[in-house]
Amino acid sequence: MPRGDGLLNHDLLPGEKGPQDACGVFGVWAPGEEVAKLTYFGLYALQHRGQESAGIAVSNGSQILVFKDMGLVSQVFDETSLSSLQGHIAVGHARYSTTGASVWENAQPTFRATAQGSIALAHNGNLVNTAELAGLVADLPERNNGSAPAATNDTDLVTALLAGQTDDDGKPLSIEAASSRILPQVRGAFSLVFMDEHTLYAARDPQGIRPLVLGRLERGWVVASESAALDICGASYVREIEPGEFVAIDENGLRSSRFADARPKGCVFEYVYLARPDTDIAGRNVYLSRVEMGRRLAAEAPAEADLVIATPESGTPAAIGYAEASGIPFGAGLVKNAYVGRTFIQPSQTIRQLGIRLKLNPLKEVIKGKRLVVVDDSIVRGNTQRALVRMLREAGAAEVHIRISSPPVKWPCFFGIDFATRAELIANGMTIEEIGTSLGADSLAYISIDGMIEATTIAKPNLCRACFDGEYPMDLPDPELLGKQLLETELAAPVETAASAAIRRP
Numbered sequence: 101m102p103r104g105d106g107l108l109n110h111d112l113l114p115g116e117k118g119p120q121d122a123c124g125v126f127g128v129w130a131p132g133e134e135v136a137k138l139t140y141f142g143l144y145a146l147q148h149r150g151q152e153s154a155g156i157a158v159s160n161g162s163q164i165l166v167f168k169d170m171g172l173v174s175q176v177f178d179e180t181s182l183s184s185l186q187g188h189i190a191v192g193h194a195r196y197s198t199t200g201a202s203v204w205e206n207a208q209p210t211f212r213a214t215a216q217g218s219i220a221l222a223h224n225g226n227l228v229n230t231a232e233l234a235g236l237v238a239d240l241p242e243r244n245n246g247s248a249p250a251a252t253n254d255t256d257l258v259t260a261l262l263a264g265q266t267d268d269d270g271k272p273l274s275i276e277a278a279s280s281r282i283l284p285q286v287r288g289a290f291s292l293v294f295m296d297e298h299t300l301y302a303a304r305d306p307q308g309i310r311p312l313v314l315g316r317l318e319r320g321w322v323v324a325s326e327s328a329a330l331d332i333c334g335a336s337y338v339r340e341i342e343p344g345e346f347v348a349i350d351e352n353g354l355r356s357s358r359f360a361d362a363r364p365k366g367c368v369f370e371y372v373y374l375a376r377p378d379t380d381i382a383g384r385n386v387y388l389s390r391v392e393m394g395r396r397l398a399a400e401a402p403a404e405a406d407l408v409i410a411t412p413e414s415g416t417p418a419a420i421g422y423a424e425a426s427g428i429p430f431g432a433g434l435v436k437n438a439y440v441g442r443t444f445i446q447p448s449q450t451i452r453q454l455g456i457r458l459k460l461n462p463l464k465e466v467i468k469g470k471r472l473v474v475v476d477d478s479i480v481r482g483n484t485q486r487a488l489v490r491m492l493r494e495a496g497a498a499e500v501h502i503r504i505s506s507p508p509v510k511w512p513c514f515f516g517i518d519f520a521t522r523a524e525l526i527a528n529g530m531t532i533e534e535i536g537t538s539l540g541a542d543s544l545a546y547i548s549i550d551g552m553i554e555a556t557t558i559a560k561p562n563l564c565r566a567c568f569d570g571e572y573p574m575d576l577p578d579p580e581l582l583g584k585q586l587l588e589t590e591l592a593a594p595v596e597t598a599a600s601a602a603i604r605r606p
C-alpha cells in the first residue's frame with residue numbers, strides 16, 4: 101500500500117463552502133470484468149462526496165489487495181496501480197472524514213485479517229455509538245489475530261468486529277454470520293460495502309440515512325452510493341439497498357436478509373446539496389427536487405428584481421426553478437473555476453486575500469446595474485455569502501437579494517456531514533433579518549422546512565431534517581462521546597484498557 105505525504109487542501113478559501121460531503125462507496129462483483137477500473141470510474145462519479153483520500157480493494161478469489169492514498173481518485177490511481185489490482189470483486193471508497201483524522205491510516209477501504217482470510221470494508225456515514233463499539237473491539241478474544249490497528253475511525257471498529265467473531269465453541273464466524281450478529285449493534289448512519297475473498301456484501305442502516313443502490317451489469321452486480329455512479333460504468337439501476345437490509349453477492353447470485361426493521365429517515369440534505377443532480381434517491385430525482393425547491397422558494401419569498409443568478413453549481417437548479425416561477429429571467433452572473441480545490445499548492449497571502457475570487461468571478465457585463473436575486477442551496481457560517489455580496493456590489497449590482505433553497509441550518513449533523521459546530525452556525529442565535537444585515541444583502545429569505553420537504557416528494561416522517569429542526573432520528577449519546585477526534589483523545593478512556601491497541605494510533 102503506498103503512503104502519500106501530500107495532503108489535499110480542498111478548503112482553500114477562507115469561509116469556503118460550509119457543508120462537507122459524506123463519503124462515496126462503490127462495490128462490484130463481476131467475473132471477467134476489469135473490476136478495479138469499474139471501481140475507479142465509479143469513484144470518479146462519486147468524487148463530490150469525498151476528496152481527502154481514495155482507495156480500492158480487489159479480491160482474486162484467494163487474496164485481497166488494497167491500494168489507497170491521500171488525494172483525489174485521479175491523483176491516487178494510474179494505469180499501473182489499477183492493473184496491479186486483478187480480480188473479480190472490488191470495493192472502493194472516496195473519503196471525507198467525519199470520525200478520525202484525515203490521514204493515510206484512516207483512508208478506506210479498511211482491511212483486517214480474519215481466521216479464515218480477510219475483509220475489506222468501505223463506509224459512508226458516521227456512527228453515534230463509536231465508544232461502545234470500541235469497547236466491543238477491546239473485548240474481542242483474539243482481536244484481528246493480534247495485530248494492532250493503525251486507524252482511528254469508526255469504520256475500522258466495524259471491520260474489526262466483523263473480522264473477530266467466534267461461535268460458542270470459539271470457532272471463527274463467517275463474515276455473513278458475523279454481520280447478522282454485529283450490524284444490529286451498530287448505531288448511526290452507515291451505508292457499507294465490503295467483501296471477503298469470495299463474496300461482495302452491502303448493508304444500510306435501519307434509517308437509510310445515506311443512499312445506497314444496487315445495479316446490474318451483464319456479467320455481475322454493482323453497489324454504489326448514488327445511482328449516477330451506476331450510469332458511468334454501464335450498470336442498470338435495479339433498486340435501493342433497503343434500510344436495515346444486508347445483501348451478499350457471489351457465484352450463487354444475490355442473497356438478501358434483514359438485520360433490522362426499516363425505519364426510513366433519509367437525509368434531506370442529500371436532495372438539497374450533497375448528491376449529484378443526476379442521482380435518484382428513494383425514487384425521486386435530485387435535480388427535479390432542487391428545481392421544485394426553487395419554485396416554492398419563489399412563491400414563499402418573492403423579490404422585485406431584474407435577474408436571477410445562482411451560486412454555481414449547487415445553486416443552479418433552484419435558481420432555474422426560482423426564475424421559472426417568478427418570471428424573472430435567469431442568467432449566468434458568476435463563473436466558477438471548476439478546478440478550485442484540486443491543487444496541493446497553498447495560496448499565497450495575496451491570493452488568499454482575494455478569497456472567494458479563487459472560486460467565483462462575477463460577469464460584470466451581465467450584472468452591472470441589475471437588481472439581482474442570488475439563489476444558493478444553504479448558508480452555514482455565512483462567510484462565502486458575505487464575500488459574494490461584496491463582490492457583486494463591487495461589480496456593479498444595484499441590489500442583492502439572497503434566496504436560500506434550504507431552511508436555516510441551526511443544528512449539527514452527527515450522520516456524516518460536517519457543517520460546523522453549533523456555535524459557528526450563523527443561524528444559531530441570529531434572526532433571518534440579522535443574518536441578512538450581517539451578509540450585507542438587501543434582503544434574505546429561506547425556503548420553509550415544509551416547502552423543502554414537499555419538493556422532495558418524500559413523506560416528511562421518512563426524512564431526517566435534524567440540522568434544520570433539531571429532531572434527531574435516533575437517541576444520541578452524551579456530547580463527549582461524539583466527535584471527530586473521539587478515538588484520538590482521552591474521551592476514549594472508557595475503553596482504555598489492556599486491549600486499547602484497538603483504538604490507539606501507532
Ligand code: SF4
Pocket residue numbers: 309366367368369370512513514515516517564565566567568
Ligand atoms: S442532520 Fe441534516 S445533514 Fe445530517 S443526516 Fe439529518 S438532514 Fe442530513
